[in-house]
Amino acid sequence: MSTFMSRLPRSLRGSGRLLRTRWAKVVLGLILIASAVAFDVSALSERLDPNGATAPTANAPDGGRQQRQGAAPTDSSPAQTTLPPEPPVGPYQPNTAGQIMVIAYHAFGSEEGRWTRTPAGFLADLQALYRKGYRPVNLIDMVTGKMDVPKGYSPVVITFDDGREGQFRYITGEDGQQRVDPTSAVGVMLAFNKDHPDWKLRATFFVSDVPFQKADWPEKVRFLVANGMEIGDHTLSHVSLAKATKEATIKEVGGEAKRMAGAIPGYNLSTLALPGGEAPAFPDVALEGVYDGFSYSMKATVLVGAGPAPSPLSKNFNPQRIPRIQAVDPSLDVQFALPYWMSYFDKHPELRYVSDGTGNMK
Numbered sequence: 310m311s312t313f314m315s316r317l318p319r320s321l322r323g324s325g326r327l328l329r330t331r332w333a334k335v336v337l338g339l340i341l342i343a344s345a346v347a348f349d350v351s352a353l354s355e356r357l358d359p360n361g362a363t364a365p366t367a368n369a370p371d372g373g374r375q376q377r378q379g380a381a382p383t384d385s386s387p388a389q390t391t392l393p394p395e396p397p398v399g400p401y402q403p404n405t406a407g408q409i410m411v412i413a414y415h416a417f418g419s420e421e422g423r424w425t426r427t428p429a430g431f432l433a434d435l436q437a438l439y440r441k442g443y444r445p446v447n448l449i450d451m452v453t454g455k456m457d458v459p460k461g462y463s464p465v466v467i468t469f470d471d472g473r474e475g476q477f478r479y480i481t482g483e484d485g486q487q488r489v490d491p492t493s494a495v496g497v498m499l500a501f502n503k504d505h506p507d508w509k510l511r512a513t514f515f516v517s518d519v520p521f522q523k524a525d526w527p528e529k530v531r532f533l534v535a536n537g538m539e540i541g542d543h544t545l546s547h548v549s550l551a552k553a554t555k556e557a558t559i560k561e562v563g564g565e566a567k568r569m570a571g572a573i574p575g576y577n578l579s580t581l582a583l584p585g586g587e588a589p590a591f592p593d594v595a596l597e598g599v600y601d602g603f604s605y606s607m608k609a610t611v612l613v614g615a616g617p618a619p620s621p622l623s624k625n626f627n628p629q630r631i632p633r634i635q636a637v638d639p640s641l642d643v644q645f646a647l648p649y650w651m652s653y654f655d656k657h658p659e660l661r662y663v664s665d666g667t668g669n670m671k
């Protein structure tokens with residue numbers, strides 16, 4: 310304290326006991342404020358930490374024993390009995406009428422672009438979504454009412470179009486072993502899931518042509534499905550369904566579904582991304598039909614732009630016209646892309662779809 314006082318300007322230093330008392334009060338006040346802030350921060354991180362956010366008594370330093378043994382138990386206090394394990398509770402009030410972001414990614418490369426995200430940019434998106442209480446689901450889970458998201462968290466759908474090489478790539482290590490390239494989108498997701506097990510491996514890959522631009526694609530689509538992710542239909546050869554004949558539409562949509570069923574035994578594509586977002590000239594057969602003896606049925610169709618989707622429980626929700634949000638780096642300042650909608654929901658958290666923990670069944 311004396312060192313502290315001696316550093317004060319001479320005019321403030323004085324010698325009176327009164328001044329020292331005042332400074333003591335100021336210091337005490339600062340300590341109280343600092344501890345209050347620390348308390349707030351720990352409370353906040355607890356709310357945001359899915360692992361720590363269990364039932365309040367389980368978070369007590371003694372694991373809740375004190376509360377159970379402390380106050381005299383009475384018949385009217387069921388809380389005193391052994392607590393069942395509760396699922397983690399997220400930071401938001403359940404709101405199954407809220408909107409859901411369905412995000413679209415295209416190419417991955419070394420520079421950010423209108424349709425290109427860098428691996429670092431993609432990781433930053435995942436980190437921001439995770440921190441803000443979003444958890445991923447496959448597109449099909451959104452339309453079938455099977456979103457596996459804990460209470461208090463918001464579902465988000467991550468989609469990839471065109472089966473670009475940078476989405477899923479293998480590299481050969483020095484040991485000669487082939488492994489998922491950590492700089493490909495799948496590599497980024499695998500690492501993120503390892504660090505954050507409550508961010509599950511969920512994403513929908515709309516493939517076309519030669520998926521991931523390499524002949525080893527059948528093994529890759531099997532890997533994605535085996536790990537909980539979804540393969541979606543983006544047509545056989547990425548044609549405009551607005552210009553395709555009826556026969557061509559059946560071949561493009563049904564042919565892709567048949568090809569994937571051949572690569573992934575027992576798997577039926579059930580979601581469609583329209584190439585270029587163009588509405589099909591023959592919408593009936595774009596959704597359902599038989600191609601070469603193979604029956605296909607699309608339960609959902611996604612568009613290209615440019616906003617969040619209504620709640621699947623809302624009467625405004627049309628599963629065959631689900632809007633998407635383009636993932637673009639904030640530095641590119643693209644209107645109504647992911648950075649815009651991310652901050653939109655930061656400002657209006659009451660508009661977010663938030664799981665009620667029931668599995669969100671209809």
Ligand SMILES: [Zn+2]
Nearest residue numbers: 470471584585
């Ligand atoms: Zn496309």
